[in-house]
Amino acid sequence: xxxxxxxxxxxxxxxxxxxxxxxxxxxxxxxxxxxxxxxxxxxxxxxxxxxxxxxxxxxxxxxxxxxxxxxxxxxxxxxxxxxxxxxxxxxxxxxxxxxxxxxxxxxxxxxxxxxxxxxxxxxxxxxxxxxxxxxxxxxxxxxxxxxxxxxxxxxxxxxxxxxxxxxxxxxxxxxxxxxxxxxxxxxxxxxxxxxxxxxxxxxxxxxxxxxxxxxxxxxxxxxxxxxxxxxxxxxxxxxxxxxxxxxxxxxxxxxxxxxxxxxxxxxxxxxxxxxxxxxxxxxxxxxxxxxxxxxxxxxxxxxxxxxxxxxxxxxxxxxxxxxxxxxxxxxxxxxxxxxxxxxxxxxxxxxxxxxxxxxxxxxxxxxxxxxxxxxxxxxxxxxxxxxxxxxxxxxxxxxxxxxxxxxxxxxxxxxxxxxxxxxxxxxxxxxxxxxxxxxxxxxxxxxxxxxxxxxxxxxxxxxxxxxxxxxxxxxxxxxxxx
Amino acid sequence: xxxxxxxxxxxxxxxxxxxxxxxxxxxxxxxxxxxxxxxxxxxxxxxxxxxxxxxxxxxxxxxxxxxxxxxxxxxxxxxxxxxxxxxxxxxxxxxxxxxxxxxxxxxxxxxxxxxxxxxxxxxxxxxxxxxxxxxxxxxxxxxxxxxxxxxxxxxxxxxxxxxxxxxxxxxxxxxxxxxxxxxxxxxxxxxxxxxxxxxxxxxxxxxxxxxxxxxxxxxxxxxxxxxxxxxxxxxxxxxxxxxxxxxxxxxxxxxxxxxxxxxxxxxxxxxxxxxxxxxxxxxxxxxxxxxxxxxxxxxxxxxxxxxxxxxxxxxxxxxxxxxxxxxxxxxxxxxxxxxxxxxxxxxxxxxxxxxxxxxxxxxxxxxxxxxxxxxxxxxxxxxxxxxxxxxxxxxxxxxxxxxxxxxxxxxxxxxxxxxxxxxxxxxxxxxxxxxxxxxxxxxxxxxxxxxxxxxxxxxxxxxxxxxxxxxxxxxxxxxxxx
Numbered sequence: 001x002x003x004x005x006x007x008x009x010x011x012x013x014x015x016x017x018x019x020x021x022x023x024x025x026x027x028x029x030x031x032x033x034x035x036x037x038x039x040x041x042x043x044x045x046x047x048x049x050x051x052x053x054x055x056x057x058x059x060x061x062x063x064x065x066x067x068x069x070x071x072x073x074x075x076x077x078x079x080x081x082x083x084x085x086x087x088x089x090x091x092x093x094x095x096x097x098x099x100x101x102x103x104x105x106x107x108x109x110x111x112x113x114x115x116x117x118x119x120x121x122x123x124x125x126x127x128x129x130x131x132x133x134x135x136x137x138x139x140x141x142x143x144x145x146x147x148x149x150x151x152x153x154x155x156x157x158x159x160x161x162x163x164x165x166x167x168x169x170x171x172x173x174x175x176x177x178x179x180x181x182x183x184x185x186x187x188x189x190x191x192x193x194x195x196x197x198x199x200x201x202x203x204x205x206x207x208x209x210x211x212x213x214x215x216x217x218x219x220x221x222x223x224x225x226x227x228x229x230x231x232x233x234x235x236x237x238x239x240x241x242x243x244x245x246x247x248x249x250x251x252x253x254x255x256x257x258x259x260x261x262x263x264x265x266x267x268x269x270x271x272x273x274x275x276x277x278x279x280x281x282x283x284x285x286x287x288x289x290x291x292x293x294x295x296x297x298x299x300x301x302x303x304x305x306x307x308x309x310x311x312x313x314x315x316x317x318x319x320x321x322x323x324x325x326x327x328x329x330x331x332x333x334x335x336x337x338x339x340x341x342x343x344x345x346x347x348x349x350x351x352x353x354x355x356x357x358x359x360x361x362x363x364x365x366x367x368x369x370x371x372x373x374x375x376x377x378x379x380x381x382x383x384x385x386x387x388x389x390x391x392x393x394x395x396x397x398x399x400x401x402x403x404x405x406x407x408x409x410x411x412x413x414x415x416x417x418x419x420x421x422x423x424x425x426x427x428x429x430x431x432x433x434x435x436x437x438x439x440x441x442x443x444x445x446x447x448x449x450x451x452x453x454x455x456x457x458x459x460x461x462x463x464x465x466x467x468x469x470x471x472x473x474x475x476x477x478x479x480x481x482x
Numbered sequence: 483x484x485x486x487x488x489x490x491x492x493x494x495x496x497x498x499x500x501x502x503x504x505x506x507x508x509x510x511x512x513x514x515x516x517x518x519x520x521x522x523x524x525x526x527x528x529x530x531x532x533x534x535x536x537x538x539x540x541x542x543x544x545x546x547x548x549x550x551x552x553x554x555x556x557x558x559x560x561x562x563x564x565x566x567x568x569x570x571x572x573x574x575x576x577x578x579x580x581x582x583x584x585x586x587x588x589x590x591x592x593x594x595x596x597x598x599x600x601x602x603x604x605x606x607x608x609x610x611x612x613x614x615x616x617x618x619x620x621x622x623x624x625x626x627x628x629x630x631x632x633x634x635x636x637x638x639x640x641x642x643x644x645x646x647x648x649x650x651x652x653x654x655x656x657x658x659x660x661x662x663x664x665x666x667x668x669x670x671x672x673x674x675x676x677x678x679x680x681x682x683x684x685x686x687x688x689x690x691x692x693x694x695x696x697x698x699x700x701x702x703x704x705x706x707x708x709x710x711x712x713x714x715x716x717x718x719x720x721x722x723x724x725x726x727x728x729x730x731x732x733x734x735x736x737x738x739x740x741x742x743x744x745x746x747x748x749x750x751x752x753x754x755x756x757x758x759x760x761x762x763x764x765x766x767x768x769x770x771x772x773x774x775x776x777x778x779x780x781x782x783x784x785x786x787x788x789x790x791x792x793x794x795x796x797x798x799x800x801x802x803x804x805x806x807x808x809x810x811x812x813x814x815x816x817x818x819x820x821x822x823x824x825x826x827x828x829x830x831x832x833x834x835x836x837x838x839x840x841x842x843x844x845x846x847x848x849x850x851x852x853x854x855x856x857x858x859x860x861x862x863x864x865x866x867x868x869x870x871x872x873x874x875x876x877x878x879x880x881x882x883x884x885x886x887x888x889x890x891x892x893x894x895x896x897x898x899x900x901x902x903x904x905x906x907x908x909x910x911x912x913x914x915x916x917x918x919x920x921x922x923x924x925x926x927x928x929x930x931x932x933x934x935x936x937x938x939x940x941x942x943x944x945x946x947x948x949x950x951x952x953x954x955x956x957x958x959x960x961x962x963x964x
Contacts, residue, residue, distance in 0.1 A: 366878025396848025413811035
């Protein structure tokens with residue numbers, strides 16, 4: 001463990017977040033929304049604190065950061081970003097109390113999208129833009145995490161992705177991470193810009209277009225409107241946002257390879273095919289389920305079903321319908337989608353399609369092994385045998401994810417939530433979706449959850465976002481020895 | 483595949499079940515309950531059919547049965563026993579319609595205990611004894627299955643138990659299975675007899691004592707009373723039945739070793755300690771949860787909590803309280819217990835404690851592997867390293883179990899059940915518990931489930947009881963080749 005370079009990095013992060021508040025500050029000044037003072041103060045305080053921490057921990061000697069440092073940087077970085085994010089909320093009085101502010105801020109940086117706000121439209125535009133930016137920055141963090149860090153920490157089977165993009169060497173983590181990250185960030189920024197343009201073209205204001213795009217690409221799901229995307233009642237906006245949610249749920253290295261001219265990058269990727277297959281199957285089932293009971297016309301049923309399945313499967317969490325009122329089968333499919341999540345290497349949360357595919361293939365192999373007890377049968381992905389170590393890592397991830405989901409749900413129920421709300425609030429938090437079912441359904445919010453419950457959910461959001469292991473290792477005494 | 487000896491064995495099974503109907507027939511004659519005609523006819527028909535099948539498929543040459551034959555015998559045996567079991571129900575008119583009769587019969591032979599009967603006490607005593615006997619015979623079948631067959635088929639990690647008791651060799655499955663089975667059956671019969679005596683000593687009638695004991699030792703849960711064990715409102719009966727449920731949920735080879743004089747058999751078994759630990763922890767949590775909200779006195783809360791946790795964790799399904807009205811946390815703990823189930827090698831269903839222990843240890847190892855990426859860390863059980871092949875088999879089992887649970891729940895919801903009923907009816911069926919939550923709660927029954935839903939649940943009961951793999955391999959085309 002090297003505390004000095006870790007603190008140095010954290011200082012840089014806080015400085016960056018502080019400086020970035022210049023953008024919402026400018027918006028607040030232009031809109032004269034009354035949020036400028038709070039944003040200016042937040043910007044000054046965090047920039048100063050970040051700069052101080054950065055300068056006081058600088059060191060001339062180049063330290064080689066190991067994988068222990070990696071886990072600490074990631075977990076502390078997210079927790080600290082959440083803290084910085086509360087400043088504009090608290091100083092402007094937009095969010096009442098520290099717990100609520102930290103909940104909203106962590107929900108932003110983990111790109112969850114669960115909110116404690118009841119009247120969103122009453123808040124200053126600058127504050128709302130900051131809220132959207134927390135998600136957008138969270139998404140940038142996830143890209144680095146899932147494509148450049150996790151594969152090298154050997155976490156949850158992500159080592160499969162080691163060779164996908166220009167990549168760092170374990171021992172010299174720092175210099176080459178930035179190379180990989182920059183490449184993928186360019187794609188992320190490009191897609192965000194294209195979405196803003198398409199929303200503008202449909203007649204949405206620049207402010208609202210930016211806010212929605214900043215929350216689509218990280219699969220975040222915050223909206224500046226009280227009714228969310230449902231506010232517009234527009235098939236065009238639904239379609240644009242759905243397409244970008246799906247793109248955000250795809251492994252960014254596929255976008256990279258596609259843009260490099262590899263046109264078969266998508267159809268050749270088994271995880272992508274499974275992701276599309278799940279999206280298509282779930283959309284079909286929900287369309288048939290809500291057709292008749294909720295929507296008279298089949299095309300309308302398809303429109304709302306596809307948007308909602310895409311939104312939940314990619315773990316974005318935008319809503320165009322009150323799916324809390326949909327039949328049980330549709331609600332169960334959405335609940336199941338919360339666990340599956342997007343592709344590995346995307347900004348989506350959940351268990352990830354790659355892991356679900358490997359788990360299913362593993363189960364299939366075990367069935368075949370009973371039929372052929374003496375044969376050696378390996379699990380293959382895209383024609384290549386998957387190492388047992390990778391499978392083992394995936395299984396461990398799956399069990400930790402499910403185990404922590406079960407324990408957290410029991411705690412939420414013990415705190416006093418009803419069964420459906422306890423189950424779905426934890427699923428929506430650990431999967432980084434946002435809206436759940438019951439008291440935290442799409443047209444309601446998390447304000448009424450008891451204080452202790454909010455902290456459980458904050459922990460779940462971090463757990464899910466940091467792929468469980470990164471948080472869990474920090475809680476093991478062994479990690480801190482030596 | 484050897485169809486002739488398989489059919490020969492099935493003939494013997496049907497003959498045995500037919501002849502065994504002599505016992506309920508005698509009861510019907512003594513009680514003059516009006517069920518004698520139906521039982522006599524059922525007995526004659528099944529004995530004759532069984533004898534005919536047995537004689538027509540006899541063969542002089544000794545065929546060595548392979549593991550494919552094993553799976554076929556097990557799956558077909560249970561399905562066929564269910565068919566024979568419907569005869570007394572249908573001929574006496576006790577159960578309306580074939581689907582209901584097959585549901586009740588399969589629920590018996592799989593020792594699930596889910597019932598479609600509304601007024602149980604109105605039925606002839608002979609029919610009720612037959613209903614209890616289906617569970618008792620089911621339990622005998624499970625003992626053979628889990629201690630003598632599954633370990634040799636390499637199913638779901640049961641190969642861990644290969645060396646536990648005098649055991650057959652894979653190639654000569656038949657002769658030595660009966661040896662193992664007889665040893666354990668003696669223990670099963672002995673414990674059943676002791677339970678009958680203890681219930682008699684408390685003042686329960688011989689008929690009711692026998693019925694309850696026949697349904698406790700197989701962790702079945704059928705009761706001849708409409709209100710189940712709650713009928714007696716007796717702490718003594720609750721206590722006796724709880725102790726025997728727990729004994730039924732323990733690996734029978736531990737009972738065997740204990741009776742052979744190995745007094746440290748129980749405290750040295752890691753699975754047993756985990757089983758007791760789960761029982762204690764869940765009982766404590768439920769006691770605290772229902773104390774105050776449901777029961778004023780702590781001792782009363784403990785009595786109902788311990789009975790219900792013991793009943794659901796061992797997958798028996800007896801109820802002394804309407805736990806549907808308990809707070810969400812207690813209901814979630816009971817729902818979780820349905821998945822965990824009893825110990826491997828017991829008559830209990832569910833995933834089994836041994837597998838849960840291995841899964842948890844595996845997850846712990848993966849966390850440690852991230853901290854020590856270059857160390858070789860093995861999963862140990864009771865001080866011995868567990869082979870990766872066994873772990874792999876356990877994982878495969880877990881995924882198939884959870885996957886089939888999810889798919890079946892979606893089907894039940896699509897059929898029209900509400901969310902809680904869909905989830906809990908499938909959990910209670912695939913885990914072989916019986917009562918669930920919602921419309922299939924402990925004071926209600928399965929009569930109102932739509933016809934198609936009943937067949938889904940019948941399939942789930944068989945899947946759970948036959949450890950999933952045994953049924954699934956039969957559905958794979960590869961299994962039937964050659």
